[in-house]
Amino acid sequence: MAEREEKILSRVRVLLALFLVGLVASGITAVPLQWEIDTLADWMGIPAGVSPDSLEGLHRWITLVRLGLNETNERFPFIAYGTDWLAFAHVMIAVAFIGPLIDPVRNVWVITFGLIACGAIIPTAMIFGAVRGIPFHWRLIDCAFGVVGAVPLGLARWYMGRIRGRAC
Numbered sequence: 001m002a003e004r005e006e007k008i009l010s011r012v013r014v015l016l017a018l019f020l021v022g023l024v025a026s027g028i029t030a031v032p033l034q035w036e037i038d039t040l041a042d043w044m045g046i047p048a049g050v051s052p053d054s055l056e057g058l059h060r061w062i063t064l065v066r067l068g069l070n071e072t073n074e075r076f077p078f079i080a081y082g083t084d085w086l087a088f089a090h091v092m093i094a095v096a097f098i099g100p101l102i103d104p105v106r107n108v109w110v111i112t113f114g115l116i117a118c119g120a121i122i123p124t125a126m127i128f129g130a131v132r133g134i135p136f137h138w139r140l141i142d143c144a145f146g147v148v149g150a151v152p153l154g155l156a157r158w159y160m161g162r163i164r165g166r167a168c
Contacts, residue, residue, distance in 0.1 A: 012104045012159045015152040020097045027090020030083040037066045108160050114153045121146030
C-alpha cells in the first residue's frame with residue numbers, strides 16, 4: 001500500500017511541478033512586453049511604424065497592441081509597473097504551490113484553490129476582455145491558460161482522491 005501511495009505522490013509532484021513552472025513562466029513573460037510584441041511583429045513580417053488600419057486580422061491586432069505599448073511606454077512608462085506586479089503575483093502564487101509539492105496530502109486545499117483560480121479565468125477574460133475591447137479569439141487564448149492550468153491540477157486532485165480512497 002505504501003509503495004502505491006508513493007507512486008501516486010510522485011505523479012502528483014510531477015504535475016504540480018509542471019503547473020508551478022508554467023505559472024512562473026507566464027508571470028515572467030509579463031515583464032518584457034514591449035520586446036515580446038516587437039519580436040512577434042518582426043517575426044510576422046509587420047514593418048515598424050505601419051498603421052494598424054492598413055492591416056487585417058491578427059496582423060492588425062498585433063500592430064495595434066504594439067502601437068499601444070509603444071505609445072504608453074514612451075509617454076507613461078509607469079503604466080508598465082502594473083504588469084511587473086502581475087509577474088510578481090504569478091511568482092507568489094507559484095510559491096504557494098511549494099507546500100503541495102512537498103506535502104500534497106496536507107496541502108490539497110492549495111490544489112483546490114488553483115482549480116478555482118483556473119476556472120475563474122474564463123469569466124474574467126470574457127467579461128473584462130469584452131469591456132476592454134479585446135477580440136473574442138484573443139479572449140479564448142486567455143481562457144486557454146485556465147483550461148491548460150486546470151489539467152495538471154485536476155489530475156493531481158484526482159490522484160489525491162485515490163490516496164484518500166474517495167473522490168476529492
